[in-house]
Amino acid sequence: MNRLDATRVVVDGAGDAPIVASLGHPAYDLYAAGDRPQNFYTWGSMGVASSIGLGLALAKPHARVFVIDGDGSLLMNLGSLATIGLLQPANLVLVVMDNEEYATTGGQATPTAQGADLAAAARAMRIDATTVFDEEQLRRTLNGARLAQRPHVVVAKVAESTPGTWPPFDCVFIKHRFMTAIGNPESAISTAK
Amino acid sequence: MSHTPAWARGVCSGLYAAGSRDVVYVPDNPLSQVLTELGDRYGDVRLVLATREEEAFGIAAGLYLGGRRPTVMLQSSGLGNSLNAITSLVLPYQIPMLIVVSMRGDAGEWNAAQVPMGRAVRAILDAIGVPHVTVTSGDAAADAVRLVATTAFGTRQTGACLLPRRVTTS
Numbered sequence: 001m002n003r004l005d006a007t008r009v010v011v012d013g014a015g016d017a018p019i020v021a022s023l024g025h026p027a028y029d030l031y032a033a034g035d036r037p038q039n040f041y042t043w044g045s046m047g048v049a050s051s052i053g054l055g056l057a058l059a060k061p062h063a064r065v066f067v068i069d070g071d072g073s074l075l076m077n078l079g080s081l082a083t084i085g086l087l088q089p090a091n092l093v094l095v096v097m098d099n100e101e102y103a104t105t106g107g108q109a110t111p112t113a114q115g116a117d118l119a120a121a122a123r124a125m126r127i128d129a130t131t132v133f134d135e136e137q138l139r140r141t142l143n144g145a146r147l148a149q150r151p152h153v154v155v156a157k158v159a160e161s162t163p164g165t166w167p168p169f170d171c172v173f174i175k176h177r178f179m180t181a182i183g184n185p186e187s188a189i190s191t192a193k
Numbered sequence: 194m195s196h197t198p199a200w201a202r203g204v205c206s207g208l209y210a211a212g213s214r215d216v217v218y219v220p221d222n223p224l225s226q227v228l229t230e231l232g233d234r235y236g237d238v239r240l241v242l243a244t245r246e247e248e249a250f251g252i253a254a255g256l257y258l259g260g261r262r263p264t265v266m267l268q269s270s271g272l273g274n275s276l277n278a279i280t281s282l283v284l285p286y287q288i289p290m291l292i293v294v295s296m297r298g299d300a301g302e303w304n305a306a307q308v309p310m311g312r313a314v315r316a317i318l319d320a321i322g323v324p325h326v327t328v329t330s331g332d333a334a335a336d337a338v339r340l341v342a343t344t345a346f347g348t349r350q351t352g353a354c355l356l357p358r359r360v361t362t363s
Binding site for chain 1: 257
């Protein structure tokens with residue numbers, strides 16, 4: 001399973017639910033797997049995709065929120081697992097595309113290549129976590145996570161997929177489109193008292 | 194009679210008046226008085242503890258995307274931990290939030306390790322284009338916080354309110 005295959009499974013399983021993608025290759029693959037207004041593509045802020053997803057999950061408790069993170073990105077913000085474990089948002093599914101490398105920057109190995117276990121880290125922070133190796137396992141795990149009343153971390157062991165397309169560059173466009181699609185048109189926030 | 198100092202009551206009423214009901218924070222000694230006041234008297238304000246300031250800005254960005262008006266509260270030393278999230282998420286996506294900064298390293302500081310960042314806070318905010326207001330007295334806090342937040346959410350430009358030690362420790 002490469003990351004694009006796995007991303008297609010996530011998009012498939014998400015239905016109309018919002019998906020937040022970490023910058024670089026995870027966001028490029030999300031765009032390639034299926035551009036949709038409910039996709040929030042980050043272009044920077046490496047490490048905080050799971051935090052954005054957490055804030056969104058807190059703001060919208062009735063929406064299922066998916067995050068597509070990378071192993072290198074999550075390693076930049078491991079404290080996020082402690083916060084998710086503390087708050088236990090029932091509607092948050094964090095998918096970590098673990099290719100064991102910093103692929104966007106040239107393929108330098110991450111600690112997961114030597115056995116660092118992000119699912120174990122999530123469990124240590126009181127989050128249910130599953131490591132999956134193929135699309136069928138990923139599909140089944142996402143189905144289970146969708147029904148659970150607890151947050152779930154899914155570590156998908158993936159091969160690099162060398163994406164060839166990029167999401168829109170316009171950050172404000174991405175935001176407007178996303179907020180409108182998930183039912184929070186921005187005008188309602190800035191003008192409401 | 195409340196024992197909460199005027200500046201802390203003002204921060205609470207100011208952010209509340211601007212419609213903020215979510216405060217993401219990394220703890221700080223003076224700010225603990227704001228957190229206590231919010232917990233005691235503002236039952237509909239959600240307090241979210243973050244492990245690090247950059248994480249707090251990510252959570253606040255997600256809250257905004259979900260329709261909320263977030264506040265981030267931090268100590269000035271944590272501004273350095275936040276810069277990548279501010280400059281590559283909050284600013285380019287025009288995701289507004291109220292930032293409340295408890296100052297260290299300014300007049301009255303005893304800890305040399307706090308001084309360089311404390312001295313740099315305003316220059317850093319100017320350099321990245323985040324408007325900021327310094328609260329000059331306890332009684333001025335409510336208006337300052339409310340106005341900074343109202344402008345931030347109305348114009349979609351994140352703004353900061355700085356609380357000097359002179360105000361928070363007097």
